[in-house]
Amino acid sequence: MFSKQIKIYLLFSIQKFKLLISSFFSLFFINFSNNGIYNNNIKNIFILFILIINIKMVNSRSSPSSDTEILSQLLNRGYDWRVRPPGTNLSLDGDHGPVVVNINMLIRSISKIDDVNMEYSTQLTFREEWVDGRLAYGLPNDQKPDHIILTAGQQIWMPDTFFQNEKQARKHEIDKPNVLIRIHKDGRILYSVRISLVLSCPMFLQYYPMDVQTCLIDMASYAYTDTDIEYRWKEVQPVQLKQGLESSLPSFQLTNVSTGYCTSKTNTGTYSCLRTVLELRRQFSYYLLQLYIPSSMLVIVSWVSFWLDRTAVPARVTLGVTTLLTMTTQTSGINAKLPPVSYSKAIDIWCGACLAFIFSALLEFACVTYISSRMFYKRTRNNRVLARYRGEGRLLSVFNPQSQRPSICPGYEMPPNLLTHRPSLHYTPLTTQFMDDEIEEVWVRRADIPNSPPPPILKQKTLSSSDESLQRNSTKINNNDNKEYFNENKTSISLPSPPQQRRQHEREQSCLLIFGRRLPLIGRLIRRLEAEVDPAKRADYISRILFPLIFALFNMAYWFRYLKL
Template sequence: MNRLNCFIILLAVSIWIIGGNGDATSDTEIIKKLLGKGYDWRVRPPGINLTIPGTHGAVIVTVNMLIRSISKIDDVNMEYSVQLTFREEWVDGRLAYGLPGDDTPDFLILTAGQKIWMPDSFFQNEKQAHKHDIDKPNVLIRIHRDGRILYSVRISMVLSCPMHLQYYPMDVQTCLIDLASYAYTESDIEYRWKKQEPVQLKKGLHSSLPSFQLNNVDTTLCTSKTNTGTYSCLRTILELRRQFSYYLLQLYIPSTMLVIVSWVSFWLDRGAVPARVTLGVTTLLTMTTQASGINAKLPPVSYTKAIDVWIGACLTFIFGALLEFAWVTYISSRRKKICSSRNSLLAETRQALIIPNTVVAQFPAEEGAETTETRVDMSITESPDVWIRRHGNGKIVTEVNGHLGNKNDESAELIIIDSKHKNRRYIWWTNFKNLRLIRWVRRRLDVEDNAKRADLISSEFLN
């Protein structure tokens, strides 16, 4: 630093002597002399590293910024808006004007139209930007007596922020602010962060975002290499966490309620077709509309998001409740069709087989039974019923399971039930029903109507 100070002082004295007006102490006179004859604002000032001959190395530009606000974080366009005060500081020995202890002012402020050399800084991920001009241009150019220059400007920008939405709406996004020189390579300009507080945040900025929370701000380097050279670059990393409370109230709780409402149809009678259809279709359409509203706020990405899994699960439950009602209606209508068909076989446990134009074998009641009525043993639950018509002594008789009927009819139909097939099926079915878990479930769901049993199973599953 001693060599640097000596260089700056010697350069300032030389310029002051060349100017010829050592008695000029007013700001106007000093600025006029500095920017007068001999100063070219288009030429880069020399560096401060005296060990490098010629231009003495690159100009060191120290950067810091104050982030005033972050708003309009757009998930569809993957961008966000930021307003900040951007500050740069460098040394231009050609603008040094004083010596330690003299009566010259500590610094001078340039006005609009007074040009000096400035770094050609630009933001690499910037889409739109503008400087603030109300009511005066919000620009500060301050020249210190040792040639140090401070440039401060207030700007608003729309910056690109590529987002990864796999965990939406429980995601954490990382947005960047990249600063680099557009024309000067790192051999001409070297950017450095200010050692103390390189990035300052306005008070309350962490919790002032509409749908995000600013978790952390970090700084790093991002030197970029292109076909035209290597350029010095500074990067600001903003870590934004999406606030989940909004989506909990606007999405998760309403969708959960829609699923629960769709399950109400399990407790409605299957005959209430308009009520159950309206309930199922309405909840399905409402959930579809809600899903469309959520997807409208997101870009059409190719991967699956966490919100897609949730919405898909809700739609599956609601659609399943609607399908359950369709199944109940089908079972009920099929049962009625079987009962109403003339040539169909109605088989129920301990009930008679009604077979038109067919001899119904009647058998006496079992010994010890309380009733004296004849028993019609036509069940097909455990023992198969085999009807065989044969001739005996010139008569046509009907045999049912080895028992001869009391009367016969030549016009009766011949029905033979495959005993082997029935035996295999009912042996398996009997073994299955004897399982302990199945017996417990049958006791809980002891309903004769199969259609009603489907509703009962669905409601028991929810309980």
């Protein structure tokens, strides 16, 4: 570049020297041809006037007076815009190395960050600077303008820079093309353009919506390798941000901007590349108000069913199904704004947990209803048995032999110490067959059957002639206290002829079994039914504490996992 400027300066000097010589000879000729007509003062004034005119002519011929003339002189003296200029490294032979292109940019706006398509839109002012020695037109201290503006239709060589991750791009042309090409007198060229870009931004959404995304702006030459063009960042403020840009994004906050290099090697060569890294943190307040708080409220509302009576089936079913459908709709709306990815996101874990809590509340109601139904039928059977004795006054006659009501076991007396019998602590199931052929399993103590001494034998009353069909052969055994007991292993009952006598026999046999073994169980059964806590209510009581506790523990683990990022 400097050698070219020296050549231009020498050319101008030679032209001036020629004009001065011609002017000197013309004045000398005039001086000797006047024959003394004019005196010396007039001659001197005339010579000075001729010299000034010649100097003006030299300056007017040697340097253009306007930008248009300068450009015409530069572009019309063999300049070829299709050939790249030589480099600036004079120590290298040939083309003096690659053309160094210094880049800086002004980011005006960032908008429309699309999570589904993984792209974002930006508008920026892109600037490039390089040196083309063929376009140098003056020296630093001469009277020529410092720079000239290239007008439309005038072409010079420019780098073929493109954006590697660009999807769409356009230049702004309202109301004139927003392009600036400035040529300095030393051959330095500034190219500035305002463009809008849609750039791809691969996003990692594992921590969505508490994620930090890294978006790139990559620039490189499309055709020239690093032996022809070398891109460099401008040393001072390579990337500028419009004032207020960091906090003007709708759903993100620009936390950091950095620059780097991304030189890549392909089959066609090695290409110089520059990279701008934008760190965008997602605004969490929007998702807190629109997602986390509403979903938490839905979970809490689903717990209201634990305080409703289990018989309020329509209310509990409606509450559970409504909250479940609402949460499902909210989850679907969130996933519609996100791309389908193969990994689970933080929002997926939250929505899945909320759905699980709501569904568990609905499932708990189903279990409570089932348990309540089972207990209802079981209690109905037990009450049916007890009502038979209470309603007919037979239970009183069993416990009070002096009662005037007819005994359920005619012909047998109840020993006075039967009700005071106290069994041991071992339990075993027994089955009692009642008159209506119902089977009821009751848990009794093992001592109530053969392991403990059997209760005293019922004393047989005098039977009437109609009861002679009942013949009892019993064997008496003596214990250490010389008391008589009934040996049920040696008991046999002769069955009367059907049908009435058979029912009479079954009735007497049932009474024998009740009075012989199971009479204390009736009182125990009554006390158990009165003191028993409903398992269905117990399940609701436990759920009122267990569900909020588990949800609180889940929140602690969830927020500790993701907020620490």
